[in-house]
Amino acid sequence: MVAYQDDFATLDPAIGYDWSNWPAIKNVFDGLLDYDAGTTLEPRLADGMPQVSSDAKVYTFKLRQGVKFQNGRELTADDVVYSMTRVVDPKTKSPGAGFYMGIQGAREFADGKAKSVQGIEAPDKYTVKFTLAEPDVTFLNKLALNFAYVVPKEEVAKWGEQFGHHPVGTGPFLFKEWQPGQRIVFDRNPNYFFGGLPYLDRVTIEVGVAPEVAILRLEKGEIDVMGDPIPAAEYARIKADPAAQKRLVQSPQVSTIYIAINTRVKPFDNVKVRQALNMAIDKARVVKLLNGRGTTANQILPPLMPGYDQAYKGYEYSPDKAKSLLAEAGFPQGFETTIACISTDPQPKLCESFQQDLSKIGIKLNIQSLASSTVIENAGTEGKVPLVWTGGLGWIQDYPDPDDFYAPLFACGSAVQGGWNWSWYCNADLDKQAAKLLGSIDKGARVTGYQALFRKLMDDAVAVPVYHGQYDIARSEKLHGNQGDFGHPEHTLRYERLWKQ
Amino acid sequence: MPAYILKRVLQGALSLVGISVITYLLIFFLPADPARMYSGPSATPETVARIRSELGLDQPFWVQYSRYAVRGLQGDLGFSYKLQMPVTQAIMSRLPYTLVLILAAIVVELLIGIPVGIASAMRPQSLTDRISMLLALFGASAPPFWLGLTLLYYLGFKLSLFPLSGVGPAQLVLPALTAGLGGGAWYARMMRTSTVDILRTDYIRTARAKGVTEGRVIRKHLMRNALGPIVTMIGMDVPWFLGNIVLVETVFGWPGMGRLAVEAIQTVDVPLIMGTVVITAYIVVISSIVTDISHTLLDPRVRMA
């Protein structure tokens, strides 16, 4: 029994991209590849790791034979082709389509110039071949994302847009029922093909439970896992109580929460103003407001990511220097600007803290407090908001490679309508460097390459990295699993590996 | 009588049309672009343009509206972007919870209002009367979300008398109490006024003079005479609750329609906003027609225009 505050939007793997539904989608669906307890890839629907051509552009998978969809039909290579094509099809409106645009012919297909994606083929019933336009060392990681999970064509056709409410896949659990605003129930899939999983007979996700209520019910034993972050007040109490602390599973989150500075909006087109912002934010106070859940950040990459620069010290916190920088930039009296923030606790609190920080250097900050989907939409529309606080929508890695913190967040190709480059920063030189790094398999060279690249981003002050998150989850003592099953770096919860006394 | 009912129904139908036009106008001026919402954040401008014309969103207002109205009459209120399901289905899955909560709240109001009101009226200007009327007014002045949180804190958390969340009969008590306390105060005031009025009427005086016991007087005459005002109050209550119950639903996580509407507005889920506002307003109109008609039936002297 798991509790969340908000109802889920969908369980369609091509569409779901929320903190809460991301692990639940994995109950019903599988991908070709998946992660082990850490961040190493292992085959799931595939029979083994793929053959990779010498130019790192062609990936050939053999499928595991005899895997059945929950409706009884056997999964074949055609289903993989169908599912991948479905993700890049603009009609599906998948937020993950961008991950697969590197596949040859995907762009043409999405633009309606081709009937199918040239680079996705099924030579026989159990073989799938992907061809990329450019080499990409992260492609296999992208195949392990939910978006690439395999769906049965006939069920999608049957339910149409409502497939997300009637999911059918190959996964460890069978979708049983969904009472909107109340609960979603999954039952054990007795025919699951992988590793004797799952252990639980049933997973019930209860929604509409406020976090402060969820934690109480957890302590009473009414629920087993609290899906949402633990509320501030309760967190402090749990930390102080050794008995309660046993219910806490802590994992570092590979994330950086930052303020994106729109470099195309005045006065943030001036690098000095952006640097002043970097010096004006009291990051230690933010971490304190979060009850110490996290560490202050001085760079864009999080500590656990290859390419993190131990030696880099970043901008110091100094309102005085920030103020003189502003004066140098021609704003001795400051100015008025706006930050977009999601309206879910604790983000408004943090934005109010920025409000005070900036008022010290003469900047009047207005807060635009909106639902997350609206913040994402506004931030991805050029010139709409000057500053975006990414807390609550922050970039948590999709795959363990520094590219995940460059290409989607700061590359020219993402500074487009609906992209995630909310700094609207575009530097062709950096893009070239990044493309080279993406095709390189020399790990050492990649690390130094990315260090230089992210150092340049910080010199340009395209964002204010504020803190690196920490993932704390509360669960009852009756529920067991490894730390990596409660706080897996890619999946967070891994329902299929949990078991109950 | 049939003529009056017919007139009332026609007026109601006109209101329904007006409501849907006004709502559609509001949505029309919404700064968010429904085509973009529908096509997802990463769609290219061309895709958005294509979807806009596919959905007919590039058509003039009246064309769009009449298409919406025709579909609406067939029970199709569009498709929610956010919930990925038909609006009608989304509303129908939430509406019963709101109605149950409103019903429970009205029961609470009557349970508080009638006894308190009568007790106060029997001894006008006494201490009991004054204190209960004061408390009643204070109850009506407390914001429901605050009342809810306070009840949750004391009755749910401190005393553990009620479950803190979930959906079920036990979980209904606190929200109903929260929603009903304020309204109960108004019922008490109304009940007191109408009781005082009735107690002054000749036939009650006569009844008392004849030595009929007070309990009988109350049972026989009072309740029958107070019924009209109570029905009117309930008729006014349903619309009021439909608009305001969202605060109670938010505090308690009750899966009702109010919360659905607020979520729709916050996520700019245009078809769902339309659907919830229109359905709510329709229920308001229908309940006011029903109230008026039942009022006429209860008291044939009344002919309200």
Place this chain on the structure above:
Amino acid sequence: MAIPGGEEQSYLRLAWRRLRRDRLALLGGLFVILLIIVALAAPWIAPHSPSEQFAEGLSDNGLPVPSTLPGSARFLLGTDPNGRDLLSRILYGTRVSLLVGVLANGLALTIGTCVGAVAGYFGGWVGAILMRLTDILMAFPTLLLAIALVAILKPSIWIIILVIGLVYWTWIARVVYGQVVALREREFIEAAHAVGAPRRRIIMRHLLPHLLPTLIVWGTLGIATNVMLEAALSYLGIGVQPPDPSWGQMISSGQRFYRSAPWLVLYPGLAIALTVFSFNLLGDGLRDALDPYQKRS
């Protein structure tokens, strides 16, 4: 507005005498005056700035501090989740509440009176159309309509005032309409017509003064409703925006702490309840005092 004739003046004096005897109404009135003083004098009576986030306003693990903790006596009612002084915020919140309550109500009264008076006075199809429109608008759930309007217009204190005014006038229009229809048939209006007084003059000089008692009562009760509506909108996060302190917003940010810091919800809630309560008491008293014809119990 000048009240013509001696009849009205003695009437008002009578009303005042009645009001003076109504202890509850006086209590409400007293509290209303107190609120106004607090609102005006907030900068002088508040111990701190309402927006300063004190370093010592947060405990070591980032929680609001209560007033009972030794060493934090400078925060009389404790601090809020951002480390601001709760008492100062509540005192400043009075400004926001009253400003919204009064201005929104002024707007609603103006629109409502105009629509109601015009519809009632002219009657016929003009009246029918206006009142039908009012009925349609009344069918909308007030709070939902307000939420939808604010979402369209982007929240700020002025937008809140505008929206509350826009959703609330229908009630006043209904009441005024009823009164004007009744007044229209009265002799003095007919007499004014008979001597050929221009319509504008009749409305301004004869109708409005008779509407005044109603407007005063609704004006007072309406402030109560509007203060509540503002609190509700702010509670839902689409009302007054930070750093402006609003009671509803204080409850919404404090409710997460209701187990460890119940004062965050308790005090702002009491402030709302007392404000609404006193305006209701005063309004009730005014109604009793100004309307001697109403059946009094």
